[in-house]
Amino acid sequence: MSEESDSQRTSPSVASLSENELPLPPPERPGYMCSLTEDLVTKAREELQEKPEWRLRDVQALRDMVRKEYPYLSTSLDDAFLLRFLRARKFDYDRALQLLVNYHGCRRSWPEVFSNLRPSALKDVLNSGFLTVLPHTDPRGCHVLCIRPDRWIPSNYPITENIRAIYLTLEKLIQSEETQVNGIVILADYKGVSLSKASHFGPFIAKKVIGILQDGFPIRIKAVHVVNEPRIFKGIFAIIKPFLKEKIANRFFLHGSDLNSLHTNLPRNILPKEYGGTAGELDTATWNEILLASEEDFVKEFCQPVPACDSLLDQPLLSEGLISDVQCDDSMRAMKSQLSSCY
Secondary structure (H helix, E strand, O other), rough: OOOOOOOOOOHHOOOOOOHOOOOOOOOOOOOOOOOHHHHHHHHHHHHHHHOOOHHHHHHHHHHHHHHHHHHOOOOOOOOOHHHHHHHHHHOOOHHHHHHHHHHHHHHHHHHHHOOOOOOHHHHHHHHOEEEEEEOOOOOOOEEEEEEEEHHHOOOOOOHHHHHHHHHHHHHHHHOOOHHHHHOEEEEEEEOOOOOHHOOOOHHHHHHHHHHHHOOOOOOOOOEEEOOOOOOHHHHHHHHHHHOOOOOHOOOOOEEOOOOOHOOOOOOOOHOOOHHOOOOOOOOOHHHHHHOOHHHHHHHHHHHHOOOOOOOOOOOOOOOOOOHHHHHHHHHHHHHHOOOOOOO
């Protein structure tokens, strides 16, 4: 999950300058037009250290760092694209650069997930109702990603297809500047998840998924609300927890079947009736249509060959939050212990 600690470092290019000594900001270029409302501009300034008057200077600084330190990295250098990484790391140049490198490194290191990543290749997952995005945001402006593992039938396709669908959804959501500033909330419904299903989500899959969400994708995950979790969820969480940073672990909320507890965080007027809400029945078709309409964009981004000179191919990944094999082994032992105690 992409958001880091609240402690901030001064951007390197201004570390030794006072406010009165700063050079004039560059003029706005026609390539980027800010779509944030006045309220969101204020929120970005307060929470992300984003100053509109210095925005494009910061983007240019990150662009220069990429060109200097990773000259062969195959990446977009557009203003809007680089802004995602600056916002996710509160405009700390060094950490934004590392996030960008990790983002591309993750894609190179897990071809089962990232090869041929396009909506039309995931119609079975989308049609199953495994995930959707609710039509209304929460009071903080966060989109709500709803995941329902019980809709997955393991004999139909491997678990990596579900991960592909989640990643596709995150890529679509993060295109919005509002989402870059507000972040997202995850609502996970574990009703009916069995031991056989849980066994597919082992520590090595967990390591990769958590590594991507925390250190390899430019999105702010503000909360994870788990509902209808069975006893088996103790085993699932035993897999996940060793890989979570403390700040993110504290954003997990387990509600069980107590929907009133859920409603204290997500109001009823944004939830479908399946979760005690008043926003009608859960609609998965609309989000599927949004993804499928973006087919061409995903083909351009994920279905092109990687240049042989790409500088990431031989470099270690996720240096910001590297998870060791020892942790995976410890997590496996914890999982077996928890699963045994659940049954």
